[in-house]
Amino acid sequence: MIHLYTAPTGNGMKPLILLEELGLPYTLVPVDLERGEQKEAAFSRLNPARHIPVIRDDSNDLVLAESGAILLYLAEKTRRLLPADPRDRASVYHWFFAQVTNVDPRGMIVATLERLEAPCPELAEDARQAVRGFWQEADSALEHSDYLGGAFSIADIVAYAFVRRHGGRFGSGDFPALVRWSERIAARPAVRVAYGKFPAS
Ligand SMILES: N[C@@H](CCC(=O)N[C@@H](CS)C(=O)NCC(=O)O)C(=O)O
DSSP states (O other): EEEEEOOOOHHHHHHHHHHHHHHHOEEOOOOOTTGGGGGGGGHHHTTTTSSSSSEEEEGGEEEEEEEEHHHHHHHHHOOOOOSSSSHHHHHHHHHHHHIIIIIIHHHHHHHHHSSSSSOOOOOOOHHHHHHHEEEEEEHHHHHHHTTTBBOOOOOHHHHHHHHHHHHHHHHHHGGGHHHHHHHHHTHHHHHHHHHHSTTTT
C-alpha cells in the first residue's frame, strides 16, 4: 500500500493526481500546513525538510519526499505515463524538469514575496518573466500537440498542478493553447477525483 502525506498545494497535488491516474491503491493523509503539522515530530521523521508531499510505499519499504522524485518513482515503478522510447522520454524530461526545477520555485518565490511587508519587485518580475517564458514555449508546443510530451505524461501533471494553483497570479489566460490544454486536463476523470479530495482547492 502507498500512503500519501499531502496538502492541496501545487506540489502537493502532483502525486495525488498521478496516483488517481494510475489507479493504484493508496491512503491519503492530509497534512494541515496552516496548523503547522508539517513541523511536528511525527512528520519530521518522515521528511526532515518538513515539506509535503511525502509517500510511504510499504511494498518497497520506502519513504520518499520531493514531488518530482515521487512522480518519477511511481511512473518508473508502473512503467506508465513516462514513454519507453528514449527520444519520447527525453521530450517528457524536458518539460518535466523545466517545470520542477525552473518554474515551481518561481511560484513559491512570488507567493512568499506577496506575504512580505516589503516585497522585492525585481525578484517578483524575474520570476514572472521565467514563468511566462515557460508558458510561451508550452503554448507554442500545444498548438501542435494535445499534451506537452506528445502523449499524456507526468510532464502534463506537474505543469498542470502549477497552472491550476498559480495561473491567475501569472496570467496563464494570455496563452490560448495552454488554456485549452488546461481545460482538457481538468476534465480528466482522475484529475477531477484528485481535486475532489480537497474540495476547497
Ligand atoms: N521541492 C519540493 C517543495 C516542497 C514544498 O515546498 N512544499 C510546501 C508546500 S507546496 C510545504 O510543505 N510548505 C510547508 C512549509 O514550508 O512549512 C517538492 O517539489 O516537493
